[in-house]
Amino acid sequence: MNLPKKRKRLLLSQKQNLIGWMFLMPAVVLIIVFMFYPIVQALITSIQSGSGVKIKWVGMKNYQRMFEDKKLWTAVKNTLIYAVWQVPIMLGLALVLAAILNNKKIKFKAVFRTLLFLPCTMSLVAYAIIFKLMFATNGIVNDLLIKSGILGKGFNFLGDAWGAKFVLILSLIWRWTGYNMIFYVTGLTNIDYALFEAAQIDGASSGQCFRHITIPMLKPVILLTVIMATNGNLQLFDETFNLTAGGPGNATISISQYIYEVAFKSVPNFGYSCAIGFSLMIVIAMLVLVQMKAGDTSD
Amino acid sequence: MIKKMQTFLTYTLLVILSFISVFPILWMLVSATNTSADILAGRLLPGTAILDNLQKILKMYNLGGAIFNSFRNAAGLTILALIICSMAGYGFEIYRDRAKDTIMRFVLLGMMVPTISIVIPLYKMFASAEMLNTMWACILPTISTPFLIFLFRQNTRAMPREIIQAARIDGLNEIQIYLKMYMPIMRPTYATAMTITFMNAWNAYLWPMIVLLDDDKMTMPVLLSYLMTGYKMDYGAILLCVSYCTLPTIIIFLSLQKFFVNGIAGSVKG
Numbered sequence: 001m002n003l004p005k006k007r008k009r010l011l012l013s014q015k016q017n018l019i020g021w022m023f024l025m026p027a028v029v030l031i032i033v034f035m036f037y038p039i040v041q042a043l044i045t046s047i048q049s050g051s052g053v054k055i056k057w058v059g060m061k062n063y064q065r066m067f068e069d070k071k072l073w074t075a076v077k078n079t080l081i082y083a084v085w086q087v088p089i090m091l092g093l094a095l096v097l098a099a100i101l102n103n104k105k106i107k108f109k110a111v112f113r114t115l116l117f118l119p120c121t122m123s124l125v126a127y128a129i130i131f132k133l134m135f136a137t138n139g140i141v142n143d144l145l146i147k148s149g150i151l152g153k154g155f156n157f158l159g160d161a162w163g164a165k166f167v168l169i170l171s172l173i174w175r176w177t178g179y180n181m182i183f184y185v186t187g188l189t190n191i192d193y194a195l196f197e198a199a200q201i202d203g204a205s206s207g208q209c210f211r212h213i214t215i216p217m218l219k220p221v222i223l224l225t226v227i228m229a230t231n232g233n234l235q236l237f238d239e240t241f242n243l244t245a246g247g248p249g250n251a252t253i254s255i256s257q258y259i260y261e262v263a264f265k266s267v268p269n270f271g272y273s274c275a276i277g278f279s280l281m282i283v284i285a286m287l288v289l290v291q292m293k294a295g296d297t298s299d
Numbered sequence: 300m301i302k303k304m305q306t307f308l309t310y311t312l313l314v315i316l317s318f319i320s321v322f323p324i325l326w327m328l329v330s331a332t333n334t335s336a337d338i339l340a341g342r343l344l345p346g347t348a349i350l351d352n353l354q355k356i357l358k359m360y361n362l363g364g365a366i367f368n369s370f371r372n373a374a375g376l377t378i379l380a381l382i383i384c385s386m387a388g389y390g391f392e393i394y395r396d397r398a399k400d401t402i403m404r405f406v407l408l409g410m411m412v413p414t415i416s417i418v419i420p421l422y423k424m425f426a427s428a429e430m431l432n433t434m435w436a437c438i439l440p441t442i443s444t445p446f447l448i449f450l451f452r453q454n455t456r457a458m459p460r461e462i463i464q465a466a467r468i469d470g471l472n473e474i475q476i477y478l479k480m481y482m483p484i485m486r487p488t489y490a491t492a493m494t495i496t497f498m499n500a501w502n503a504y505l506w507p508m509i510v511l512l513d514d515d516k517m518t519m520p521v522l523l524s525y526l527m528t529g530y531k532m533d534y535g536a537i538l539l540c541v542s543y544c545t546l547p548t549i550i551i552f553l554s555l556q557k558f559f560v561n562g563i564a565g566s567v568k569g
Contacts, residue, residue: 016394016473017394017396019394019473019474020390020393020394020396020399021390021394021399022390023386023387023389023390023393023394023477024386024387024390024391024399024402025390026383026386026387026443027383027384027386027387027406027443027448028387028402028406028443030383030439030442030443031406031409031443031445034417034421034439034440034441034443035409035412035417035440036405036409037420038417038420038421038424039412039416039417039420041420041423041424042416042417042419042420045419045420093316097313097316100309100312100313103309105306106309106310106313112313112317114553114556115317115320115321116316116317116320117552117560118320118321118324118549118552119320119323119324121498121545121548121549121551121552122324122502122545122548122549123501123502123504123519123520123523123544123545123548124502124504124520125502125504125520125523125524125544126502126520126523126541126544126545127323129523129524129526129527129537129541130323130324130326130327130538130541131323132527133534133537133538134323134326138339139339140326140338140341140343143339143340143341144341147341174319174320174323177320178320182560186560206305231411234413235413235414235415237415237504237505238504238505238520241524242523242524242527255415256413256415256505259415259416260415260418260505263418263419264509270419270423273419274416274419274420277413277415277416277417277418277419278416280413280415280416281411281412281413281416284411284413285408285411288411
């Protein structure tokens with residue numbers, strides 16, 4: 001008597017399972033076609049040279065070429081410089097701001113939060129252009145510096161190798177601090193506020209609270225933001241492309257920008273470009289894994 | 300006394316940083332109404348040159364077209380992304396089993412893939428399909444994103460299963476449950492996903508720049524970067540254009556702030 005019933009139920013769950021697949025298929029197919037298939041294609045292209053009918057298999061040549069490519073290493077060095085300065089300053093600032101905004105005694109919190117977050121609504125191209133114009137030799141920043149007597153005459157920030165790097169790092173910090181702050185603010189709301197009050201009653205200063213409660217409790221979130229920020233740095237494109245165009249010389253060129261130039265400027269070299277792109281992907285994947293591992297073991 | 304000093308310093312810091320945060324945006328808006336000469340002279344008050352600036356741009360660039368393209372592409376992408384990714388989030392979570400979890404893990408790996416690494420194969424794909432310069436080339440690759448699927452799956456987790464069971468007993472089929480139960484319940488998640496997707500689409504640059512070659516197909520960020528390559532830069536006109544590109548996202552953010560912040564926070568709470 002029980003048998004037919006059981007059979008029917010099995011069919012029902014099978015049917016449901018099938019419907020489940022139906023629900024997720026469009027998204028998965030799109031990801032395969034527009035993400036995983038291109039990765040395989042990038043790998044294949046990276047061991048070829050030439051284009052159209054003149055495609056040749058060159059094995060690892062494109063990858064070997066990377067080691068002797070001075071411009072690529074300049075781009076790598078630039079990216080490291082950005083990461084080393086931008087990530088700690090930005091995340092430190094974001095942490096301090098989040099801790100302040102988590103304090104119940106602070107008024108107008110919502111207003112401050114909104115204002116601090118506002119830069120994150122801007123398109124990367126838009127803010128790159130604004131910073132470019134602001135830091136021009138005859139721009140508003142030089143103007144203010146001269147009026148306040150700090151500078152005698154306008155300084156060509158974007159024409160100076162370190163000046164351009166400085167402006168770029170500053171603009172990145174400006175654009176992304178509020179974004180990271182939101183992560184910390186959310187992380188902090190998950191921490192029981194009584195913990196802070198208890199520490200204050202015990203006589204802890206706000207500095208001590210920050211060091212001994214905020215940072216340890218936020219560790220997973222901090223790790224997440226470090227990964228995101230480093231990842232973002234490695235993929236920097238819109239800003240260098242529009243703010244400094246990689247210049248002066250190659251003083252600010254980023255890895256992504258270089259990959260783009262190899263592929264789409266003057267003589268296109270898809271093979272070599274794909275080799276760098278593929279290597280970048282591997283580096284990012286490894287970095288994420290290492291950072292996640294480091295986060296696991298230190299807990 | 301020390302406490303008072305500390306409070307004072309805290310507020311000072313907040314005010315200074317908030318000011319730095321907003322200053323470039325204010326400068327952009329104010330300068331959009333000034334002449335180039337006034338901007339270079341360091342004028343920080345609104346002027347009356349906004350119409351002149353607008354005329355200068357309209358003479359040389361198809362600003363209206365770029366705004367229209369940006370809106371159409373971003374709106375189209377957002378609608379499709381919301382439907383397809385919410386379906387996936389629903390499918391992955393409600394019909395969860397080992398096979399689907401494995402696939403989900405692969406999908407999440409996609410978060411690490413840099414756009415620049417797959418841009419060339421994508422470009423070749425759309426070129427051989429003769430789809431360069433179309434809206435579809437611009438939006439197809441980013442309709443389904445690991446982040447959005449993750450967001451929907453994560454938020455589906457909070458949905459009580461009893462509702463679905465009850466709906467099944469009431470005789471609703473699976474698709475009806477998705478349409479009539481899941482979608483209304485998940486409205487906040489849809490709002491979050493909408494704000495984030497629309498803003499990302501509106502601001503997208505690298506891929507649209509590569510794939511949209513014609514002037515009349517350009518989106519706003521692409522137009523902006525073209526403006527800068529013109530050899531005679533007119534500050535007022537450029538900053539008016541930048542304002543046009545920025546204001547929609549600022550308005551969306553200010554009116555849907557809660558959802559936007561929720562979206563970012565979603566990955567922390569998960």
